[in-house]
Amino acid sequence: MNVFTIVGSLREKSYNMHLAKAMQQRYSEKFSLDIAELKDIPHYNQDDEHNPPEAVKTFKQHIKEADAVFIITPEYNWSIPGVLKNALDWASRVDKVFIDKKVMILGASISNAGTLRAQLQLRQVLSALRANVLPPGANEVTITTAQTKIDEDTGEVTDQNTLEFLDQRIESFIEFIEGK
Numbered sequence: 001m002n003v004f005t006i007v008g009s010l011r012e013k014s015y016n017m018h019l020a021k022a023m024q025q026r027y028s029e030k031f032s033l034d035i036a037e038l039k040d041i042p043h044y045n046q047d048d049e050h051n052p053p054e055a056v057k058t059f060k061q062h063i064k065e066a067d068a069v070f071i072i073t074p075e076y077n078w079s080i081p082g083v084l085k086n087a088l089d090w091a092s093r094v095d096k097v098f099i100d101k102k103v104m105i106l107g108a109s110i111s112n113a114g115t116l117r118a119q120l121q122l123r124q125v126l127s128a129l130r131a132n133v134l135p136p137g138a139n140e141v142t143i144t145t146a147q148t149k150i151d152e153d154t155g156e157v158t159d160q161n162t163l164e165f166l167d168q169r170i171e172s173f174i175e176f177i178e179g180k
């Protein structure tokens with residue numbers, strides 16, 4: 001099984017990128033997890049959508065070929081980061097690679113909000129893209145006060161409750177992918 005992962009932060013020591021890489025290792029026997037290079041994706045320009053930059057072609061090809069997609073994102077100003085929205089806008093046009101794609105939403109923030117407001121907005125965008133996302137409450141992961149649960153320097157997820165919760169959510173997402 002092949003799960004393509006989009007991380008909404010370009011920060012070097014990003015908690016959300018740390019989470020993606022921790023999942024890459026922790027679930028390596030369940031699925032392969034490739035991580036998108038959002039930093040290479042230029043600003044969306046409708047003039048270029050039929051002949052997009054190489055980085056966009058690669059990004060869309062990965063989504064097309066994936067069995068499912070994880071979107072792991074921080075919350076910026078109660079919404080999703082611009083780099084993520086930009087990438088989703090490219091993916092939404094011409095060959096519409098998110099149609100029926102199974103997507104799981106995860107996020108870590110340093111506040112008690114745990115990216116919930118951003119996740120609700122992301123769901124709205126994914127509805128426009130006609131992605132297949134389980135209803136709110138069924139499958140998302142919201143990590144609050146990430147600085148107490150993920151080591152910013154080593155990238156390790158240090159909180160056992162978070163890891164156990166993640167394990168449960170991943171199991172249910174795999175069942176969703178397999179249509180159980």
Ligand SMILES: Cc1cc2nc3c(=O)[nH]c(=O)nc-3n(C[C@H](O)[C@H](O)[C@H](O)COP(=O)(O)O)c2cc1C
Pocket residue numbers: 009010011013014015016017074075076077078079108109110111112113114115
């Ligand atoms: C521009 C900006 C806006 C932010 N807005 C929010 C916010 O609305 N809610 C929140 O919980 N955290 C907010 N934060 C704090 C983030 O939770 C924190 O920077 C987090 O570490 C970002 O994720 P990352 O570590 O993956 O880069 C904001 C941070 C930045 C840089």
